[in-house]
Amino acid sequence: MAREIAVFVGNNGSTAALGEPGKVIVYRRQQGKWQPVSEAVLQLDPTSGMAGVRQQLAAMIEFIGRCRVFVARAVSGLLYKELEQAGFSIWEFDGRPLEFLEYILIQEELAARQPAPLKAVTPTVVETGPGCYQVSLKELQQSGTGMTSKQVLQPLLNGNFYLVEVLCGHIPPWLEADWACGKFDCTAERAADGVKLTIKKKSCGEYNEQANLD
Structure with missing residues (x-):
């Protein structure tokens, strides 16, 4: 699997909730170290309505490229649904990217090696x-x-x-x-x-x- 992870961060360098001001940084693991390879400022505009937000999110997905692992402090509602439908593995972490990128990569690689998923657990409401x-x-x-x-x-x-x-x-x-x-x-x-x-x-x-x- 490609060793790339996209992270949404705020101005303080830590993860931000998708929808807040920030930027998307794509990290790649090279020679045992994580390095940023591309980044783009992202400010979703909710006043443009759902159609407008979908277009903005589609542009972000196109920028990210083949990477299908996305990390933010929080992703919810329409944003979560759109990323999920685009095939992303979505992680929610609070902190700086270098604190969790290696952990996420290991978990993603372990999941990729797993056999067919076990019977789904569906909680009763x-x-x-x-x-x-x-x-x-x-x-x-x-x-x-x-x-x-x-x-x-x-x-x-x-x-x-x-x-x-x-x-x-x-x-x-x-x-x-x-x-x-x-x-x-x-x-x-x-x-x-x-x-x-x-x-x-x-x-x-x-x-x-x-x-x-x-």
Whole structure:
């Protein structure tokens, strides 16, 4: 496999959430070291609507070239879906590229050597009341197969929910980022078998188009 990884970074040199101001840097592993081989400034403009953002993202994908590993601090909504449909392996890391590039390469190479995937793990979402749900992500996080935590939770969090209770081995980075941005009222407590999250919607109503780009 090609030893190239594309990373979206902010002005401080650390990863940024895709959609924030920053630039895409393509790194290549050469003679045992990671070197940047190309970079381009990227500022997605949500005011251009979904069609405009798709065009901007398509230009970024064309710039990246054959590389199909993409890293950012957070990737969500339409952006995640578009990259996934383009065949990218998407990683969410908070830090500077040289701190995690080698780890990601090793994991990607190990995954490429794996036999056919095991039976998919699909967590069961239980509705405990009107707009109230419970779901456990522990088995999914431990197995590394099946759906991602984002695929399980985002349909709930983008819908007309009141409360979602989540049991997990660790808090997913993308959800931690949304929590830090104040998108939800969220509490976490340690449990004997993991971490219990209680997520409440801050306000009811429809999401506007711009929110769907986040």
